[in-house]
Amino acid sequence: MTISETALTEIKDLLGPKGYITDPAAKALFMAEWRGRSVGSSPLVALPRSTEEVSALVKICAKHKIGIVPQGGNTGLVEGGIPDDSNSQLLLSLSKMDKxxxxxxxxxxxxxxxxxxxxxxxxxxxxxxxxxxxxxxxxxxxxxxxxxxxxxxxxxxxxxxxxxxxxxxxxxxxxxxxxxxxxxxxxxxxxxxxxxxxxxxxxxxxxxxxxxxxxxxxRPRAVETIFVGFEDLDKGLRLLSKLREECGTSLTAFEIIPKAGLELVLKNIPDTRQVLDNIYQWHAVIECWHDTSLNDGIESGPLAQAIADGFEADLIVDAAVATSDSQKQDFWKLRENLSEAQREEGTGIKHDISVSCAKLPKFVAEAEKRVLAIHPGTRILPYGHAGDGNLHYDVIRPLDMDKDSFFALKQQMNDAIHDLIADMGGSIAAEHGIGALKADEMERLKPAIDISLMRTLKHSLDPHNIMNPNRVIKA
Ligand SMILES: Cc1cc2nc3c(=O)[nH]c(=O)nc-3n(C[C@H](O)[C@H](O)[C@H](O)COP(=O)(O)OP(=O)(O)OC[C@H]3O[C@@H](n4cnc5c(N)ncnc54)[C@H](O)[C@@H]3O)c2cc1C
Structure with missing residues (x-):
């Protein structure tokens, strides 16, 4: 159902000429998903300036049963913050409420x-x-x-x-x-x-x-940043456990980068450099934020000492300690550009998964088997927040395969990875949420009672299904 002229007039009167956008070119900025994978449409982008205006706007939408899609920075990766293509939902941008x-x-x-x-x-x-x-x-x-x-x-x-x-x-x-x-x-x-x-x-x-x-x-008084190389994920996990023991609550980040990922970053991202002597099977950027100063300096801080113990225990093969801010940035650039580096190779099939930390090596080994069984030669990048059991599991097109043939395998790849995650008691949406993209998949994989409880909550708080309809939980 399209939004009636009466409703649109009420909304325009409420917000005033500076409180909404109807010009198609200006609206377009709010309609495309971050990666440009889908584009929605809405007759109007509402730009309320206060809670009271949001409240009055929602009352108008409730009266006319208009679906409302809230949008912040539109960086979500699951099509949750853009309207569908029916032109019947209102996009509500919070961009003017930034004080x-x-x-x-x-x-x-x-x-x-x-x-x-x-x-x-x-x-x-x-x-x-x-x-x-x-x-x-x-x-x-x-x-x-x-x-x-x-x-x-x-x-x-x-x-x-x-x-x-x-x-x-x-x-x-x-x-x-x-x-x-x-x-x-x-x-x-x-x-x-x-x-x-x-x-x-x-x-x-x-x-x-x-x-x-x-x-x-x-604010932290001292920050230790170390880049390490290790040869298998089991050892990486044992290293993480050791760091937890020795660094306690100062351990802030443990982000992993596989060999293929580091190679892509070094190849495709300008101003990046190899920070260890070699490229290993796995690498991690590890950071400790300390609430007190380190009297003996960064190079003999608790993290540096724990890493030395990691060498002795044969858990790592190489490490570099950042002794300046620019070195820290060099280390982090290798991690933060993993997504961007893939763009040059043609976008991949992406997953945002988590399992309990101890199961990560098993997940990575088993998922690789399943993906390669679907198409040998597929490039696989599991990377990211291993310290939380959360990986970005990206599957990239082989260089000799065309885009359409690769994306024809998407459903099969998703099923293989998500089924494995479900078997291992993990999550198919570790940090990016469900949005419109994974709503059906969540229903397929979650226990029926979970879905029923979510639906009960949705029905009681939003009986007319106007709040971001069909995102997360379908009414
Ligand atoms: C390069 C890149 C890196 C990222 N890294 C991470 C990461 O490390 N960890 C992580 O968790 N995420 C990450 N994300 C995903 C994304 O940035 C986060 O999900 C972020 O929290 C979304 O914020 P946003 O303001 O852009 O929300 P939007 O994309 O605008 O909206 C996201 C969802 O929230 C709803 N929403 C927005 N504002 C409101 C509001 N005020 N009230 C009610 N609902 C609202 C929308 O309707 C939508 O469903 C990354 C994204 C990109 C592009």
């Missing part, structure tokens, strides 16, 4: 509007000598509201947790337009059911997050 509401350094908390880009939230914290630790490669564009709606992870989850662990309070506009004010900075509150956590990770399907109070931390 700092309050920062309280004594309380280690900060309240912001949800459309604030993540890098800005980090800057506000830094300006007050505090740390907001969430960090993702998309932080220049993604918003804190989007991070909350997707329960974003990133590279510091080992020490600081996912977004869920960083949210203290929320303000949410509900499907009937009512405003739920759950803004608070309490660290302890067991008064009743936890409403905040219903909305974290709900991908806009239960309500629109308009403001949030988030946790801040002391």
């Amino acid at each position: 700092l509401v309050e920062i309280d350094p004594l309380d280690y908390s900060m309240t912001i509007e949800s459309g604030m880009p993540l890098y800005k939230a980090q800057e506000h914290a830094r300006d007050h000598n505090r740390l907001f630790p969430l960090s993702l490669a998309s932080e220049g564009t993604c918003t804190v509201g989007g991070n909350i709606a997707t329960n974003a992870g990133g590279i510091h989850v080992m020490k600081y947790g996912n977004m869920r662990d960083l949210v203290l309070g929320l303000e949410v506009v509900l499907a009937n337009g009512e405003i739920w004010n759950g803004l608070q900075s309490l660290r302890k509150d067991n008064a009743g059911l936890d409403l905040r956590n219903i909305f974290v990770g709900s991908e806009g399907a239960l309500g629109i997050v308009t403001r949030a109070t988030v946790k801040l931390f002391p």
Whole structure:
């Protein structure tokens, strides 16, 4: 059903000429998915400036039964923040709601509007000598509201947790337009059911997050960054366990890079350099953030000592310690460009999986067998947040195969990997969420009772199915 002229007029009157976009070229910027894989359409992009405007807008949509698609920075990778192609859903961009509401350094908390880009939230914290630790490669564009709606992870989850662990309070506009004010900075509150956590990770399907109070931390006094090479994933996992023992809660990142991935980055990304003597089967960028200074210097810090023990235990074959910021950047560039480096080779079939850490080597070995059985010669890149049991599992076209023939194998590849994940008790959406892309797949793989509980929640909070319809859980 298209959005009626009456409804559009009510929306335009509410928001005023600067509060919406109807020009097709200007709208187009909001309609394409990040990787350009799909494009939606909406008669109007709404740009509300306050919670009250969001509330009034949702009331109009509820009255006319118009589906609303909230959008933050549009960096989500599962088609959750763009409308479908029916031209019957309203795109609601939070981009004009990007202000700092309050920062309280004594309380280690900060309240912001949800459309604030993540890098800005980090800057506000830094300006007050505090740390907001969430960090993702998309932080220049993604918003804190989007991070909350997707329960974003990133590279510091080992020490600081996912977004869920960083949210203290929320303000949410509900499907009937009512405003739920759950803004608070309490660290302890067991008064009743936890409403905040219903909305974290709900991908806009239960309500629109308009403001949030988030946790801040002391800034680290010292950072150790080390790049290591190792010959098999079992040893990498034993190294990780050793680092946990020896570095405790200072261990912040353990990000792995396979041989084929490092080769692609060095080949396709300018200004990257090999930081070890050789390219090994596996590599990891490992980081410890210390709350106190290191008296004996970076080169004999706890991480450097744990790595020395790793050498002795024959777990690693090579390592380099970053002694300057530019060396740190060189190390991280090799990790952060793994996705970009594939673009030159033709986009791959991507998966965002997790299993318990101890099962990672088994998953990687078994998944490789299954993928190569579908098409020998396929290039496989498992990389990323191994410290959390989360890998980006990208399957790339063999150089001698054309694009269409390769993508014809997509369903088969997805089934093979997702079935394995289900058998191993893992997740097919470790950090990017479900969106429209994986809604059917989640229903196929999750126990029926999980789906039924999710649907109960959806029906009771959004009885007319206007909140991001058909994303995450179908009504
Ligand atoms: C290069 C790159 C690297 C990435 N790395 C990571 C990573 O390491 N870890 C990780 O977790 N993710 C990563 N992502 C995915 C993405 O950046 C995150 O999912 C991010 O949290 C999305 O934020 P956004 O503001 O762009 O949200 P959008 O893409 O705009 O929206 C995402 C979902 O949230 C909903 N939504 C957005 N704002 C609101 C709101 N205010 N209220 C209710 N619902 C809302 C949308 O409807 C949609 O369903 C990466 C993406 C890219 C492109």
